[in-house]
Amino acid sequence: MFIMLYYKDPSTSQEIGRAYSLASRPGSDTLELYISMVHGRFTSKLDTAKVGDIYYVSGPYGQFRFDPKKNRKVLFIAGGTGIAPFMSMLRHIKEKGFDIDAVLIYSVRYPTEIIRKSELEDFAKSIGLKLVVTVTRPQQGDNWTGETGHINEEMVKRHVADLTERDCYVCGPLNFTNAMKAVLSNLGIESAKVKADVWG
Ligand SMILES: Cc1cc2nc3c(=O)[nH]c(=O)nc-3n(C[C@H](O)[C@H](O)[C@H](O)COP(=O)(O)OP(=O)(O)OC[C@H]3O[C@@H](n4cnc5c(N)ncnc54)[C@H](O)[C@@H]3O)c2cc1C
The missing domain is CATH 3.40.50.80 (Nucleotide-binding domain of ferredoxin-NADP reductase (FNR) module)
Incomplete structure (x- = not known):
């Protein structure tokens, strides 16, 4: 499953969002993400994130599922x-x-x-x-x-x-x-x- 992670620029109210896959186990109460810093639009924001910036998430989404009972x-x-x-x-x-x-x-x-x-x-x-x-x-x-x-x-x-x-x-x-x-x-x-x- 993946979530959408968003950043809203407070000065322009412009919003930017990207998809990130969840590394946390199902049912976990934390979200663990592994993000490659590719210096694109969103990852550049993340790179300079500071306390007080607001990021929010939506989800989970996705169909990349594995059923351990069916696929041994x-x-x-x-x-x-x-x-x-x-x-x-x-x-x-x-x-x-x-x-x-x-x-x-x-x-x-x-x-x-x-x-x-x-x-x-x-x-x-x-x-x-x-x-x-x-x-x-x-x-x-x-x-x-x-x-x-x-x-x-x-x-x-x-x-x-x-x-x-x-x-x-x-x-x-x-x-x-x-x-x-x-x-x-x-x-x-x-x-x-x-x-x-x-x-x-
Ligand atoms: C379902 C889904 C799940 C995803 N899960 C993850 C995840 O778990 N971890 C993660 O790091 N990314 C993940 N991505 C990619 C992520 O959503 C962004 O596309 C990525 O972080 C780049 O965003 P950006 O705005 O910084 O770059 P952009 O401004 O969109 O792109 C800038 C430049 O970087 C290049 N680029 C983009 N992504 C990569 C990359 N991974 N490696 C090398 N060059 C790249 C682009 O081709 C472009 O030239 C996922 C995407 C999808 C659709």
Whole structure:
């Protein structure tokens, strides 16, 4: 699910709003959002937000849903802050104790951009999540020993041997979700088995 976050400029009364996915688990009394600061119209406002500014939310909205009772074998693919809905789902799975076989492939530019790293690693122990993080812009001195480069057919095949048995969920910016739909399609996954939350 996502919410709309709005800012109203007090001097002009102009309002601007953007959609943000919820990382909080269903039923949580807090809203956790992961926002990429892309220096656009809204994120520039957020970047300089100060006490006294008024932001408000509406929602929740959206159809990017996962029913752990129906979909036991899933593949989640996240690009950057596109990890948000999967964080919400994984927290829900853990809290309710659902028996799920989930693989998460998570693409970030730098290791420092991995959101909630220790919580994600903990899901491996608590709910058996298979976590694959790939860093697309590894730097010397990162000491990164995991996957590198963009998610492609070869990487998915290597980590998800039983891909055809899984329902696939993809979330992130438009370019990313388009690329991932193409990767899954090239691997023979019919589009009906792929749900995408597209931010564009
Ligand atoms: C359903 C939905 C859920 C969303 N959830 C999230 C979320 O959880 N976290 C999040 O960060 N964003 C999310 N977005 C995107 C968000 O709504 C805004 O589009 C984003 O924050 C940019 O707004 P802006 O006004 O700062 O940029 P704009 O002024 O609208 O755009 C400025 C420039 O930045 C580029 N740009 C916009 N978004 C990105 C991006 N993500 N990466 C790189 N370049 C970009 C645009 O192409 C444009 O050139 C979601 C969008 C949708 C539709």
